[in-house]
Amino acid sequence: MHGFNSVNWINVLLVIVLTSFATMFAMANLMTIQIHFLGVSSGPIPLYIPVFFAFMLGFFGGVLALSFSRRKHKQEIAYLKQENERLQREVDNLRNIPLQDDV
Template structure:
C-alpha cells in the first residue's frame, strides 16, 4: 500500500509543478477591498488547496473522535452482554431434587 501512496504523491507533485510553471503570471490579491499584494497565480490556488485540505483533515479528526468514542461504548456494552450470557449459561435449567 505504501507504493500506491508514493505513486499518488509523486503524480500530484508532478501535476502541481507543471501547473505552477504554466501559471506564473502575476495576479493582484485583495481581501474585502484591501489590497494585499501581487503574487504568481499558483500561490493563491495552492493556498486554497492547503486550506481546504486542513479543513477536511480537521473535520475528519472530529468525526473520527466521535465515532471512536461510540465504538468504545459499544465494546464495553458488548463485553457486559457476553458476561451476562456466560453467567446465564452456568445456571442449571432445572433444579435438582
C-alpha cells in the same frame, strides 16, 4: 526481500505523480494577479499561489473535521465494546444457570 513493501512504493509513486501535476499546474498559471480582500490588497503574485493556498486551507479544514468525527466514532466504539462485554457476561451467566422443571 523483507524490507520491500509495496504500499511504500505506491505512496512514493503517488507523491511523484501529484508533485508533477502540481508543478505543471503552477507552470501553466504563472500570470500575476492582485488580491483585494476586506480592504487589504496584495502585490502582484502568480495565480497558482492563491489557488494552492485555498486548496491547502480546504484540505486542513477537512482533516480537522474528520479528526473530530473520528474521535466521536472511537468513543462510540469503546462504549459499544464495553456494552458487548457486559452482554456477553450476562449471556454466559444465563447459560450457566441450571434448568429447572416445574412438573
